Amino acid sequence: MSEQNPLDLPEGDPFGPHNLPYGVFSPAGSADPAAGSASGSAAGSAAGSAAGAAGGSAPVAEGRRVGVRLGSYVLDAGAAAAALGSPYVSLLAQPTLNPLLAAGRRTWSDVRRALTTWVTVPAHRDAIRPLLHPLSDVTLHLPFDVADYVDFYASEHHASNLGRMFRPDAPAPLTPNWKHLPIGYHGRSGTVVVSGTDVVRPTGQRKTPADATPVFGPSAKLDIEAEVGFVVGAPSTLGTPVPLADFREHVFGLCLLNDWSARDIQAWEYVPLGPFLGKSFATSVSAWVTPLEALDAARVAPPERTEPLLPYLDDSAESASDGPGGYDLRITVTLNGEVVSNPPFSTVYWTAAQQLAHMTVNGASLRTGDFYGSGTVSGPSPDQFGSLIELTWNGRDPLELPSGKRTFLEDGDVVTLSAWAPGPGGTRVGLGEVTGRVAASR
Amino acid sequence: MSEQNPLDLPEGDPFGPHNLPYGVFSPAGSADPAAGSASGSAAGSAAGSAAGAAGGSAPVAEGRRVGVRLGSYVLDAGAAAAALGSPYVSLLAQPTLNPLLAAGRRTWSDVRRALTTWVTVPAHRDAIRPLLHPLSDVTLHLPFDVADYVDFYASEHHASNLGRMFRPDAPAPLTPNWKHLPIGYHGRSGTVVVSGTDVVRPTGQRKTPADATPVFGPSAKLDIEAEVGFVVGAPSTLGTPVPLADFREHVFGLCLLNDWSARDIQAWEYVPLGPFLGKSFATSVSAWVTPLEALDAARVAPPERTEPLLPYLDDSAESASDGPGGYDLRITVTLNGEVVSNPPFSTVYWTAAQQLAHMTVNGASLRTGDFYGSGTVSGPSPDQFGSLIELTWNGRDPLELPSGKRTFLEDGDVVTLSAWAPGPGGTRVGLGEVTGRVAASR
Structure with a gap:
């Protein structure tokens, strides 16, 4: 974890709290046999393997979890939901975005609103900070199981x-x-x-x-x-x-x-x-x-x-x-x-x-x-x-x-x-x- | 169950023990919200819904199981494996053929050889007979999750x-x-x-x-x-x-x-x-x-x-x-x-x-x-x-x-x-x- 307070993003960061894109990552050191050998970088490059695209028939590695990008960090979204007692933990503590995708538009809005609160309201700072991983330390995966x-x-x-x-x-x-x-x-x-x-x-x-x-x-x-x-x-x-x-x-x-x-x-x-x-x-x-x-x-x-x-x-x-x-x-x-x-x-x-x-x-x-x-x-x-x-x-x-x-x-x-x-x-x-x-x- | 011994198939039945095709079925009376309303017929017609093709993201109904066709009957293959103490129960007691498909050629041969034994060796008759369902009583589903x-x-x-x-x-x-x-x-x-x-x-x-x-x-x-x-x-x-x-x-x-x-x-x-x-x-x-x-x-x-x-x-x-x-x-x-x-x-x-x-x-x-x-x-x-x-x-x-x-x-x-x-x-x-x-x- 960086010494710099990761929630104090630089002014105008294009991955600030107005963005909040979703991905799937494995933290540093987690065993993930399906992942490539390269690790991600702060610029967002990532490595994975074709197994990530194998849909329902692929073994899903335990280390995978939904992340939300904030500047050059990834927030462990499921862990954040659990820490804050959110009902969305069942959608976010997942190895792929598919459950969130399947939930529909109203839920997408509700989850986004919750995430925005978690990363912007000062009262949540102490709970959120330990759940941020530097992008350079994680492995990024195919974020969803591709159907057609x-x-x-x-x-x-x-x-x-x-x-x-x-x-x-x-x-x-x-x-x-x-x-x-x-x-x-x-x-x-x-x-x-x-x-x-x-x-x-x-x-x-x-x-x-x-x-x-x-x-x-x-x-x-x-x-x-x-x-x-x-x-x-x-x-x-x-x-x-x-x-x-x-x-x-x-x-x-x-x-x-x-x-x-x-x-x-x-x-x-x-x-x-x-x-x-x-x-x-x-x-x-x-x-x-x-x-x-x-x-x-x-x-x-x-x-x-x-x-x-x-x-x-x-x-x-x-x-x-x-x-x-x-x-x-x-x-x-x-x-x-x-x-x-x-x-x-x-x-x-x-x-x-x-x-x-x-x-x-x-x-x-x-x-x-x-x-x-x-x-x-x-x-x-x-x-x-x-x-x-x-x-x-x-x-x-x-x-x-x-x-x-x-x-x-x-x-x-x-x-x-x-x-x-x-x-x-x-x-x-x-x-x-x-x-x-x-x-x-x- | 028919009064006729279902293992005494008519001579020359094209779905005899030399064939043994695989499918996925729900027995009569099993609740399967994803299945169509029509039931199968002895001629092999079947009903299902698009949800059956939805791969990893579809909820898999509990009633679904792998079946093997024998004449105008379906053998509950997973139940047969369990009844006979076969190690293949993990491949056959499944709601889709995908685990069997993924197992590879040697296993395909081994499982087929086991099935042939189960349905032809007289000593197994009493164990197998109760696991045969008339085709006219079951609902047939898409047998595998289609990838590409x-x-x-x-x-x-x-x-x-x-x-x-x-x-x-x-x-x-x-x-x-x-x-x-x-x-x-x-x-x-x-x-x-x-x-x-x-x-x-x-x-x-x-x-x-x-x-x-x-x-x-x-x-x-x-x-x-x-x-x-x-x-x-x-x-x-x-x-x-x-x-x-x-x-x-x-x-x-x-x-x-x-x-x-x-x-x-x-x-x-x-x-x-x-x-x-x-x-x-x-x-x-x-x-x-x-x-x-x-x-x-x-x-x-x-x-x-x-x-x-x-x-x-x-x-x-x-x-x-x-x-x-x-x-x-x-x-x-x-x-x-x-x-x-x-x-x-x-x-x-x-x-x-x-x-x-x-x-x-x-x-x-x-x-x-x-x-x-x-x-x-x-x-x-x-x-x-x-x-x-x-x-x-x-x-x-x-x-x-x-x-x-x-x-x-x-x-x-x-x-x-x-x-x-x-x-x-x-x-x-x-x-x-x-x-x-x-x-x-x-």
């Missing part, structure tokens, strides 16, 4: 850039359906890993028009996708769609997401049934889930819609939702420590509420732990593109970095996404970063 | 038929990648439901070239897909591919699968990222998982490969696998009780072992409960097509049935898939049927 994982394609600038690259002869960069529905597909939930987990370069088939037959080997076009992911808490009933206005009844919070992509594998496999092995090898998520309630000051109107929408997607009427559907999240992408892009999430065309309404309009049900990504976030200008394939225009214009020239990722490269959003009263709300290092193919 | 669900597209006849219909101007019915890799995509595991569950007609967007803008409403082209699904037991390590030869170390068994499809929704949404809402509303699986060990006599060589394969998919060498990769499963599709097709699984081009090797070649890990479908099984002749879109050639040639003319499914239609495979000594091995009724959109 869906990835959208909601940034108009990203989709247009890829259309220009891959369908140069098409009448328009966007496919005809793009402005009518948020295009998405299911990804692999079993390979969602927590920030800090190494990403092994995938191996597979690729074939360019110049190749007579497919070539096999490690991907030569390993890329990043800077995204925002939304975490579903409350489930829904099979056969019954979830309307736009119910978004905040079901979605608990959001986090940063790097949907690593092997462009060469994807290009050869994806017609006609979509991406598969080009994406399924790893998806990295932040160790911290920011509740939507912490982001009320960041809500903004989405971009102007240039095609009329069917009623189930039309968020232009006041009654369709309980506020603007966009979020003003300022993302930064670094490669080996150098900033390569600043994608603005506010420019994304389809909102998370529209994605949820679309995903369920056919009657598909939601489960606690469902997780869906926005798709790559790219702004209109080249320094706002959220993938290397856009930043280098499919390798034509390499990035010149101190660590060398880059078209796609090389073994040993470290990619980190971070972000902040406007908070109440001029504050900033920090999002937990997501970082990963590329390891050589096995 | 993947659907392949492995039948050459099916893929060619769809290519001819949808890409008539293409140089060939198959896409250029089709003979080089088993094309697949991830589906929604949260909407996998057990046989007997009603399927609510999905609502969504569709747009034909004749429509100026998308049309919204219940799908007008609801279809079936007759498939075989493979159940993964033993997990694998993230970053490390599973070779062809290790197929039977990881895959426990198979079952019939109806991957309901809304062709009109799918046609409008699927470019460029593949099927999404056209498939995600429901996938029905049999209540019974047949262990691969029961199907050794059904193993056959797959169709001749007409393109050379990369080494990780090449099953032509003896050393690549431990036997032929195909399975001779004879499927029957009925619509409102009338046989409409007899798809032969032996004609499917890509084997389940090749699908597993492909699915993991990029390093994607397997989890206990991963489930993958073959894609629609269609034979070469029109009475062997596994979907209505093929049987009616996209509605051009309606089926004339006693229940009326059909292009696609109407509300109230009941679709049932059943199958058998050659067993040892001239027996037949029955697969559990999968049935479902179409309910009107809500």
